[in-house]
Amino acid sequence: MKKLLCLASAVLLACTLAFAQDENDSKDEPAQTEQAEQSEQQTVSQASVWRTSGILSWAYNQSAVSKNWTGSERFSRTWQAILFLSLERDSEKSNWLTTFRDGFGKSDTKATSDVSLDYLEFSTVYIYRIYSFLQPYSSLFVHTQNDKFWDPVTYTESAGLNFTIFENEINTLRLRAGGALRQINDSVKGNEQDAGAEGVLNYSLLFHKDAKFVSEARVFESFDYGQDCRWDNKLFLKTGPWFTTEFGYRVFFERARIASHSWPNDIETMLYVALGLSFNMFQ
Numbered sequence: 001m002k003k004l005l006c007l008a009s010a011v012l013l014a015c016t017l018a019f020a021q022d023e024n025d026s027k028d029e030p031a032q033t034e035q036a037e038q039s040e041q042q043t044v045s046q047a048s049v050w051r052t053s054g055i056l057s058w059a060y061n062q063s064a065v066s067k068n069w070t071g072s073e074r075f076s077r078t079w080q081a082i083l084f085l086s087l088e089r090d091s092e093k094s095n096w097l098t099t100f101r102d103g104f105g106k107s108d109t110k111a112t113s114d115v116s117l118d119y120l121e122f123s124t125v126y127i128y129r130i131y132s133f134l135q136p137y138s139s140l141f142v143h144t145q146n147d148k149f150w151d152p153v154t155y156t157e158s159a160g161l162n163f164t165i166f167e168n169e170i171n172t173l174r175l176r177a178g179g180a181l182r183q184i185n186d187s188v189k190g191n192e193q194d195a196g197a198e199g200v201l202n203y204s205l206l207f208h209k210d211a212k213f214v215s216e217a218r219v220f221e222s223f224d225y226g227q228d229c230r231w232d233n234k235l236f237l238k239t240g241p242w243f244t245t246e247f248g249y250r251v252f253f254e255r256a257r258i259a260s261h262s263w264p265n266d267i268e269t270m271l272y273v274a275l276g277l278s279f280n281m282f283q
Contacts, residue, residue, distance in 0.1 A: 250271075
């Protein structure tokens with residue numbers, strides 16, 4: 001009898017331990033499954049997120065005098081509008097950035113009306129990360145103007161290596177350089193094609209949650225015709241949920257726009273302050 005009681009007690013104890021173990025496993029399994037699903041969703045979301053940003057800024061200045069004014073001043077009005085849009089997809093192995101810039105402005109008096117600012121730029125760059133210092137890229141850059149749309153228009157295709165010198169939450173510095181091909185379609189001078197080398201330096205500094213500085217320097221060295229360059233510097237100060245004040249300084253030269261242009265004599269510069277509507281500019 002004692003043997004039967006001992007055997008029954010042992011069986012009951014084993015069943016109790018097994019049931020408790022199964023119950024613990026059943027409690028842990030949903031938690032582990034939920035954590036795995038959340039981790040997978042985060043990974044998928046990070047891999048498929050596209051970051052967008054943009055700003056539409058407007059600057060206006062006007063002066064006027066009375067009809068019986070005896071001084072040399074006259075009525076004048078200057079305005080300009082600048083649009084910037086960007087779309088970026090960043091993952092562990094690649095980075096794809098597409099930007100669009102449009103700027104147009106006029107300066108008017110009673111006797112004259114001149115275009116003071118006019119450009120349209122589209123750029124897309126794809127970078128594939130193999131190692132930190134081995135990042136091949138390919139890019140397309142298109143430049144034209146609003147006043148005489150697509151006349152001239154410049155296409156530049158390039159491929160080479162990208163170098164991320166440093167990158168963190170505050171600032172980023174990247175340099176890419178490689179060979180390039182350029183095509184210029186112009187109704188006056190005809191079509192031209194040439195080869196050369198291209199170098200682009202990008203810097204971004206988020207020194208405050210509401211203040212950001214970005215700079216881009218782009219140089220194309222043609223083997224036959226010389227240099228083209230552009231250097232954009234912008235300081236953004238957030239002044240409201242949607243409003244941003246933009247300070248900009250731009251240096252620009254492109255031989256194709258005006259036939260008589262020669263480097264380094266004919267360089268255009270622009271300094272401006274504008275108020276704009278923005279979204280996601282301070283990421």
